[in-house]
Amino acid sequence: MVKELHWEDEDRFILVLDDRHNIEGKTWFTAGSDVVGVVPKIKGLHRRQLEVAPPGTRFYGKAYYLKKGFDGNPSLLIRYDRVKLPGQDERPICFVVESRSYGFKDGRVQAGNFNEGSVVDRWP
Incomplete structure (x- = not known):
């Protein structure tokens, strides 16, 4: 992943967490x-x-809910396991976004849809 994409461990990128929802406000995942x-x-x-x-890069993954995130509070965790850069083929990755949770109900977690994530060498 690192060599092919020229990414480095702990690189941080800004993205819209799920393109089906508005970039602003809170979203239910x-x-x-x-x-x-x-x-x-x-x-x-x-x-x-x-x-x-760059803009247009697409990250594919799954959403999870953590009762106790990195800061000790409930959070949304998204593990992206594939990426598609503009004009390139999909590639496997380990990229994680953890975001503050504003609520959890019926198997869904509410969080902002715009955040920063990081390249990791293994899943947390």
């Missing part, structure tokens, strides 16, 4: 469901991200 993240066309993306994960 179903635990265990598939999500498709996308790097938006916005100003302010870091130069490194523009070089190795």
